[in-house]
Amino acid sequence: MLAARVVMEQGVHVEGINFFTGFCVEGHTHAIRKQAKPKRNNALWVAEQLGIKLHIVDVIEPYKSVVINPKHGYGANLNPCLDCKSFMVGKAYEWIQQHGFDFIITGEVMGQRPMSQLKHVMPVVQKESGAGDLLVRPLCAKKLPPTRPEREGWLDRDGLYDFSGRSRKPQMALAEKFGFKEYAQPAGGCCFLTDAYYSNKLADLWRTRGSRDYELDDIMLLKVGRHLRPRPHFKLIISREEGETNFLEGYRKSFTHLRTLSHGGPLALVDGEVSHDDLLLAAQLVARYSQGRDAGQVEVAIHHKNGELEQIAVTPLKPSEIPEDWHL
Amino acid sequence: MSEHQLDARNILCPLPVIRTQNAVQALQKGDRLTVVCTDPGAMHDIPTWSRINGHKVLAMKNDNNKLITITIEVDGLEP
Numbered sequence: 001m002l003a004a005r006v007v008m009e010q011g012v013h014v015e016g017i018n019f020f021t022g023f024c025v026e027g028h029t030h031a032i033r034k035q036a037k038p039k040r041n042n043a044l045w046v047a048e049q050l051g052i053k054l055h056i057v058d059v060i061e062p063y064k065s066v067v068i069n070p071k072h073g074y075g076a077n078l079n080p081c082l083d084c085k086s087f088m089v090g091k092a093y094e095w096i097q098q099h100g101f102d103f104i105i106t107g108e109v110m111g112q113r114p115m116s117q118l119k120h121v122m123p124v125v126q127k128e129s130g131a132g133d134l135l136v137r138p139l140c141a142k143k144l145p146p147t148r149p150e151r152e153g154w155l156d157r158d159g160l161y162d163f164s165g166r167s168r169k170p171q172m173a174l175a176e177k178f179g180f181k182e183y184a185q186p187a188g189g190c191c192f193l194t195d196a197y198y199s200n201k202l203a204d205l206w207r208t209r210g211s212r213d214y215e216l217d218d219i220m221l222l223k224v225g226r227h228l229r230p231r232p233h234f235k236l237i238i239s240r241e242e243g244e245t246n247f248l249e250g251y252r253k254s255f256t257h258l259r260t261l262s263h264g265g266p267l268a269l270v271d272g273e274v275s276h277d278d279l280l281l282a283a284q285l286v287a288r289y290s291q292g293r294d295a296g297q298v299e300v301a302i303h304h305k306n307g308e309l310e311q312i313a314v315t316p317l318k319p320s321e322i323p324e325d326w327h328l
Numbered sequence: 329m330s331e332h333q334l335d336a337r338n339i340l341c342p343l344p345v346i347r348t349q350n351a352v353q354a355l356q357k358g359d360r361l362t363v364v365c366t367d368p369g370a371m372h373d374i375p376t377w378s379r380i381n382g383h384k385v386l387a388m389k390n391d392n393n394k395l396i397t398i399t400i401e402v403d404g405l406e407p
Contacts, residue, residue, distance in 0.1 A: 018342075020342050020343070024342075040373075041341060041342060041369070041372070044373055044376040044377055044380065047380045054377070056342050056346050056349060056377075058346050247340075250338045
């Protein structure tokens with residue numbers, strides 16, 4: 001937002017690009033769980049505040065290679081931040097060539113974030129993205145060699161900044177100067193791959209399938225519900241509230257699924273090939289998370305993938321009967 | 329002017345916005361696109377996308393957050 005405004009101050013026409021990888025926290029997930037106040041899509045909000053167009057680009061498929069096999073490895077979790085940055089700048093570079101734009105700007109600040117914004121890796125992004133010196137970082141440009149837009153006079157280097165380090169005070173001061181009362185969450189918190197719990201579930205998915213691959217539905221389902229793996233060959237995805245139940249409803253035809261009949265309760269999807277005994281255990285777990293958790297018996301409907309319906313009565317598992325390591 | 333429909337049910341934002349954006353790219357100025365979604369977030373996101381890209385939101389209907397229908401008129405295409 002700041003970087004765009006800095007460049008707009010110089011009379012440059014700016015349009016925004018937002019890449020959708022499937023791992024974005026905002027947008028996709030705010031609709032799942034019921035919330036009193038719906039969250040906005042920050043990219044759209046920022047574009048509207050700036051009065052610029054925004055192009056949202058679906059990069060789900062090409063992004064897979066970044067997540068599955070990052071050249072520079074992962075951060076604290078399964079976050080491939082440096083590869084991600086190069087990938088996105090590379091996609092932006094393709095986009096500007098197709099749409100007649102002259103250069104790319106990003107809001108990076110040298111030293112702001114570990115991994116992807118360190119001084120020695122900033123040239124790596126320029127090189128690996130292919131954008132070279134058509135990539136301008138207006139907020140820390142004065143700490144970096146002049147880019148082509150500066151050398152050619154498309155941008156006045158004196159109007160750019162020299163921010164560096166983890167403190168966001170200079171950015172906040174600049175935001176105040178521009179009259180921005182509100183701004184979007186800083187980078188990092190906007191990607192599920194930086195989340196330890198989410199990364200653990202993705203690692204479990206890869207491990208149990210025996211291959212490091214995924215489809216959009218896989219990574220969407222990792223965002224929703226309780227995930228319990230009581231046996232190596234199957235896991236349960238159990239909704240935690242109405243919004244998640246509604247979301248999982250959309251997947252019920254693709255999975256064997258369970259619902260409680262005698263008591264209010266969640267919808268649970270069974271991921272994996274299961275035996276009758278496995279389904280009995282699954283039903284006991286689902287009963288545990290229903291309103292019948294303290295009842296002697298809970299009736300559970302098992303909807304098989306082939307359309308068959310089975311009803312069984314089970315005793316809910318006690319919390320002490322659910323090992324901690326079943327929870328993903 | 330022609331009328332078009334887009335089924336964006338059972339997908340979550342920003343996908344309904346992306347589908348809307350891609351559909352609009354194939355339309356002419358003055359064409360109308362009716363998007364049907366199930367994600368309540370679309371009630372906010374599609375109008376915002378339309379405003380910033382210069383299109384007009386003609387109608388919005390929210391059937392108890394289960395089915396959302398938004399009609400936009402294409403107006404912001406580049407010359």
